[in-house]
Amino acid sequence: GQQLNQSPQSMFIQEGEDVSMNCTSSSIFNTWLWYKQDPGEGPVLLIALYKAGELTSNGRLTAQFGITRKDSFLNISASIPSDVGIYFCAGKMKTSYDKVIFGPGTSLSVIP
Amino acid sequence: DGGITQSPKYLFRKEGQNVTLSCEQNLNHDAMYWYRQDPGQGLRLIYYSQIVNDFQKGDIAEGYSVSREKKESFPLTVTSAQKNPTAFYLCASSILTYRVSYTGELFFGEGSRLTVL
Numbered sequence: 453g454q455q456l457n458q459s460p461q462s463m464f465i466q467e468g469e470d471v472s473m474n475c476t477s478s479s480i481f482n483t484w485l486w487y488k489q490d491p492g493e494g495p496v497l498l499i500a501l502y503k504a505g506e507l508t509s510n511g512r513l514t515a516q517f518g519i520t521r522k523d524s525f526l527n528i529s530a531s532i533p534s535d536v537g538i539y540f541c542a543g544k545m546k547t548s549y550d551k552v553i554f555g556p557g558t559s560l561s562v563i564p
Numbered sequence: 565d566g567g568i569t570q571s572p573k574y575l576f577r578k579e580g581q582n583v584t585l586s587c588e589q590n591l592n593h594d595a596m597y598w599y600r601q602d603p604g605q606g607l608r609l610i611y612y613s614q615i616v617n618d619f620q621k622g623d624i625a626e627g628y629s630v631s632r633e634k635k636e637s638f639p640l641t642v643t644s645a646q647k648n649p650t651a652f653y654l655c656a657s658s659i660l661t662y663r664v665s666y667t668g669e670l671f672f673g674e675g676s677r678l679t680v681l
Contacts, residue, residue, distance in 0.1 A: 461604070497669045
């Protein structure tokens with residue numbers, strides 16, 4: 453089946469640093485979604501992207517929909533301890549049914 | 565408040581037993597999904613349903629069964645045929661693609677952690 457690759461797999465950063473992570477696919481997607489999961493909870497949507505080249509911000513978070521429609525990246529500026537969690541990218545292809553494919557996640561740890 | 569409720573949050577099962585995880589939503593969403601999460605593997609789709617009385621297998625449906633008798637409810641049964649059922653299970657819902665207000669967002673419950681003893 454379709455797969456998404458996320459990198460890096462895990463990150464340990466100092467509070468205040470900027471963070472960058474990305475997601476790639478061998479398939480073309482028409483929607484990219486970035487979710488964050490806190491320990492023991494369900495994922496929550498951070499940013500949704502719908503057009504190739506689109507750049508969208510949500511507070512300290514910025515995400516872009518790659519021009520090729522096969523990749524996306526997420527940046528977090530000035531990280532804080534509550535940014536800790538697992539960040540998932542998810543893609544949706546233009547099909548007749550609503551199947552969303554998730555990447556394996558990037559685990560972020562912030563050192564105060 | 566609208567949302568998705570999963571129960572139980574923690575469940576222990578002996579080998580050979582079937583267990584059913586509950587998922588209820590009051591968001592009036594048409595589509596519902598079950599995902600399985602294992603460490604380092606992200607979310608894998610088990611089953612999904614776009615309409616009452618209809619559901620489709622996802623990528624890892626073997627050993628699982630579902631029903632969709634009501635729009636609000638999508639229970640998942642983990643059967644004894646599932647070889648490695650210990651995992652974190654997440655239920656989600658969304659509106660359908662053709663709805664004007666569609667954003668692609670999945671709304672997740674808080675998850676159910678199943679442990680086989």
